[in-house]
Amino acid sequence: MPDNLKSGVTRPCYYDPDLNPTYHEMAVHYGVAVVPARVRKPRDKAKVEAGVLLVERWILARLRDRVFFSLTELNAAIRELLRPLNERPFQKLPGSRRELFERLDRPAMQPLPAARYSFAEWRKARVNVDYHVEVGGHYYSVPYRLVGEKLDVRLAGSTVELLHRGRRVASHLRSDQRGHHTTVTEHMPRAHRDYAQWTPERLIRWAAKTGEAVAEVVTAILGSRAHPQHGFRPCLGILRLGKHHGEERLEAACRRALALGSPSYRSVRSILEKGLDREPLAEPAQAPLPTEHRNLRGAAYYGTPGEAPC
Secondary structure, eight states, X not given: OOOOXXXXXXXXXXXXXXXXXXXXXXXXXXXXXXXXXXXXOGGGGHHHHXXXXXXXXXXXXXXXXXXXSSHHHHHHHHHHHHHHHHHSBOSXXXXXXXXXXXXXXXXXXXXXXXSOOOOOEEEEEEOOTTSEEEETTEEEEOOGGGXXXXXXXXXXXXXXXXXXXXXXXXXXXXXXXXXXXXXXXXXXXXXXXXXXXXXXXXXHHHHXXXXXXXXXXXXXXXXXXXXXXXXXXXXXXXXXXXXXXXXXXXXXXXXXHHHTTOOSHHHHHHHHHTTGGGSOOOOOOOOOOOSOOTTOOOGGGTOSTTSOOO
């Protein structure tokens, strides 16, 4: 029976409180029922409040002037004081806390699960048009038929699980490479039957309506990915920039990005935000060729025909 702390109770409610998914998962793992106290009703958990007060007076107060240099050392000191506290006789009841534990609690206790609880975080994510979801800057694939659906994401130590309406639809090894993709071939649509409107050819034709430079940038992005579908999102972002800044500016920005050798969404967006597309493109200056250098022999080295060089 905890408080309505945010890490335990996401949304307090008198009848049906919404528990934090990670906290609820841990309780289910250990077979524990979580019944949060009512808001501003500390008497709902009077035993807990009294126990905290008792520990503060009989243990923490006696250790307040000591300095500990490790958690092991602190736990050992607490354990020394905890034993006599549990064996201390009640003032108004017969027995002690140790006796009540051995008589009431221990027989009702269940054995611990065979495996320890594995901490995991829960998040929400929506499947994008490229049937990938973004988690921590990395993109993980799911079956293409879930495009547009909202999924639950379970982040464990080394795995990422994606669930749709409580059913797991994909599982991947967790990756910390931002901007990269983890794609399962089985998640890709066969010939993109239900997804044919989004193809590299269509994006290129759409970009060509704005200008040749835009089409070249889109083509370069699609060609730089292991799967062209990984480039759909940045290409759509580039085309969307034309609605905000205008098609003429977008064409000029793509032309500058190509000249800089950086055909990417971030480069084009930066050029538009800084107004560099309005500046004329500078012709690359060609450095004059050197006429004198120690490695240049010159015509005199070879002499006249028929003569040996010096």
